[in-house]
Amino acid sequence: MINQILEKIKEYDTIIIHRHKRPDGDCIGSQFGLKYFIEDNFPNKKVYAVGDEVPTYLNFNGISENITDDIYNDALVIVVDTSVMSRICDERYNTGKYLIKIDHHDDYDEFGDIQYVEKTYPACCQIIALMIKRWGLPLSKRAATALYTGLVTDTGRFQFRGVDHNTFEAAGFLTDADIDISYIYTKLNLKDYNNFKLEAYLYKHMKTTPNGVVYMHFTKRIINKFKVSREDAAALVSCMSNIRNHPFWITFVDYPDNIRVRLRSRTIAINEIGKKYRGGGHLQACGATVYNKKEIKALLKDADELLKKYREEIEGLE
Ligand SMILES: [Mn+2]
Incomplete structure (x- = not known):
């Protein structure tokens, strides 16, 4: 070939x-x-x-x-x-x-x-x-x-x-x-000063679902406030990659016509969630697109259930 x-x-x-x-x-x-x-x-x-x-x-x-x-x-x-x-x-x-x-x-x-x-x-x-x-x-x-x-x-x-x-x-x-x-x-x-400020904001405001899916939603308001690009906000998904007992993390970023989702995991396959919400990619790193808060909620619920299922199957998942 x-x-x-x-x-x-x-x-x-x-x-x-x-x-x-x-x-x-x-x-x-x-x-x-x-x-x-x-x-x-x-x-x-x-x-x-x-x-x-x-x-x-x-x-x-x-x-x-x-x-x-x-x-x-x-x-x-x-x-x-x-x-x-x-x-x-x-x-x-x-x-x-x-x-x-x-x-x-x-x-x-x-x-x-x-x-x-x-x-x-x-x-x-x-x-x-x-x-x-x-x-x-x-x-x-x-x-x-x-x-x-x-x-x-x-x-x-x-x-x-x-x-x-x-x-x-x-x-x-x-x-x-x-x-x-x-x-x-x-x-x-190298990153801009404003990006570091937004990173600090993420550490302060990130949330978790009951079973430990960590997530952050960078709304239009936050992006404007910190004067960063949407791409810069989306890149911060990697900031959540090393939190013990939280092997699955997600960012949502407001774009003009939709909400971009980035899903990441250290250990488990998560791409079925990406595929369900108009995306795909790698088993442990994929993207998706949603259109409103209701869909964010639904995606988080699916993600939470998936992680729950993995926790039942894999002992010592951290
Ligand atoms: Mn590649």
Whole structure:
């Protein structure tokens, strides 16, 4: 399969790389890592990374390009780190000549002429890094920097389940390209003053359901008060990841048309809740969308019951 992908890259002069909506480090890293790799090895090809705005903390890897519809006519389109079609950013992904999907999610739709999915890999950047290694083509510092970004963000800095020999093989391959690891972490870790204030607010105001699902609702009022972006508020989901006896936590963030939900767990599979509420993703990290307070209540009730069920099954769940 990976040789077929390389053949297609060689065959097309125009390549457009898509990613998922609400971008994270892994989809941005995959997108720009692949873009730079192709540009560096095939300088005559036109390669575009499309999508809406790249979040500030990730834009050291590059910014999205606006392209006209006609560019798709003879293009190879590659969709990275996106499992379901509704999550693909920019609907024109389907208007190219040939479509390749490269992904690592548990839940997925069938799309693409080639579908390369490695469900056991913790990051899409790991798939791309190891693919490039097996192709035996040179990897530049800028491409490796982008791929390393996704590798560290999607693995929670190499802490999540799924990190294994392959992950460190990918990391080793990327560090051979002379990347500045300290620079990457600095870019990823720096946050604005207001974000720290909001983080303090979260610790003070987070709540728990009877069986221990911790949650926080960042309302429009709170977001305006702290002058942060919705993306910044949503990113604070990770602040609740280390609370003993609370292995399942959720953030709700008000968006103009809906309420975005992020569900996370240390130990148990929670994606059935995400799927029930118009979302999905990984077994222990997924998203959902709800529309009002009533639905928030219903989702929390389902989450609470799921955790209760797990507590009955698993002794010493903490
Ligand atoms: Mn990913």
